[in-house]
């Protein structure tokens with residue numbers, strides 16, 4: 001009997017072991033170098049154990065193979081190709097985009113799956129085609145007044161709080177600004193009190209604080225969630241966005257309200273009828289802009305709109321506090337340009353601040369937020385400059401952090417130096433050496449919006465306050481392991497001091 005049970009156990013363990021290692025010769029058989037995988041978790045052990053952020057783990061894999069163009073890795077049991085070479089990267093993201101239109105993160109459409117970030121194929125193409133005009137500079141200019149109102153309220157709030165205490169945890173502080181801005185610009189929602197705002201933040205923050213294992217499941221079984229029409233997004237969050245959208249449409253009688261926010265623009269699109277995918281897709285499909293589709297975009301604009309910009313600004317203030325000379329130069333530019341615009345901060349005022357733009361770019365060089373970038377082959381693909389042929393449906397990933405900290409592209413990468421973005425320095429680099437917003441036709445659709453809302457808020461803050469390290473500032477900041485994107489572990493503590501008090 002005992003022998004029988006032991007034999008069954010051995011067979012069971014061997015079968016499980018075989019199942020969770022069955023793919024591990026994939027890259028060896030194709031002569032692609034890479035690290036040894038571990039049963040079940042592949043090369044993502046520290047990310048799966050939530051010891052390190054996925055973006056940091058991928059950066060470490062990038063660093064392990066300095067001489068290689070591509071590295072074969074395993075996300076759990078799934079083989080996937082990490083691209084290090086910038087010429088190959090240019091092919092994947094730009095030149096051969098028709099073979100890489102997909103991201104490979106799809107899930108069920110009834111659970112907000114028809115959103116621009118995770119949708120693939122013709123659905124993505126149709127959405128991108130139709131939603132691109134919402135993000136033009138002209139539309140952004142029209143929305144500027146909403147951001148401006150939000151930034152003023154925010155700076156007034158800091159002014160009041162400053163009288164009680166000068167030390168702030170700036171990451172969560174800035175989230176209250178970006179949440180207001182995205183709520184106002186996207187949906188005309190104004191939070192009456194800080195309490196309401198924090199409640200909404202807590203809800204959407206559940207998505208970013210990734211403690212579930214949905215991501216890992218998707219890596220192992222990439223098509224299953226879509227086939228079963230299951231979602232990665234918790235039900236309460238789905239309901240929040242669905243009822244938000246329904247209520248706004250009712251309030252506006254299904255027509256644009258004249259606020260010129262995203263919701264108005266989406267309603268205009270809806271009234272134009274079905275959307276088609278002809279520009280990016282291989283075949284044309286039509287997609288009706290239903291409330292479900294609007295709610296899916298509402299969800300993605302919220303998540304992408306509030307967290308990425310708040311994190312970028314928090315890191316920017318951190319570096320300005322640690323580098324007082326750079327802060328002084330930036331403050332001088334801000335004062336000068338505002339004066340030249342008769343004391344007003346307009347869309348054009350921000351555009352005239354050239355040093356601000358370099359400080360912003362250098363912040364995202366050091367702290368690119370969305371890591372790693374991902375694409376999926378839509379057909380067999382021969383990797384240029386190698387003998388490797390990728391099968392259809394292979395996941396390809398890119399590590400902006402790996403590239404941004406690679407000494408080959410950025411000497412002394414640990415140093416915060418906005419001069420790296422002087423035009424002549426940029427011209428010396430490979431055009432794909434900087435990719436905090438991704439690159440090519442599937443790059444960040446909200447890039448202009450993200451830049452504008454962040455730069456405006458920084459201008460408003462620095463025209464009234466300066467930032468300094470406090471006694472609790474962590475000089476050795478780590479990336480939070482459990483967040484779906486890059487962010488500071490334990491927040492960022494800084495002193496914010498009214499400028500006139502110092503004079």
Ligand code: HEM
Pocket residue numbers: 116117118128300301302304305306308309312364369370373374435436437438439440441442443444445446447449450451454
């Ligand atoms: C500092 C701010 C931001 C950063 C650093 C950022 C970064 C990124 C990155 C790296 C991607 C993936 C690009 C790729 O795969 O090539 C992305 C995609 C996307 N972002 Fe952003 N983003 C920011 C702000 C925003 C804002 C404000 C919005 C919307 C209001 C937005 C909406 C999106 C959407 C919808 C996608 C998916 C686009 C597609 O697949 O077609 N992002 N973003």
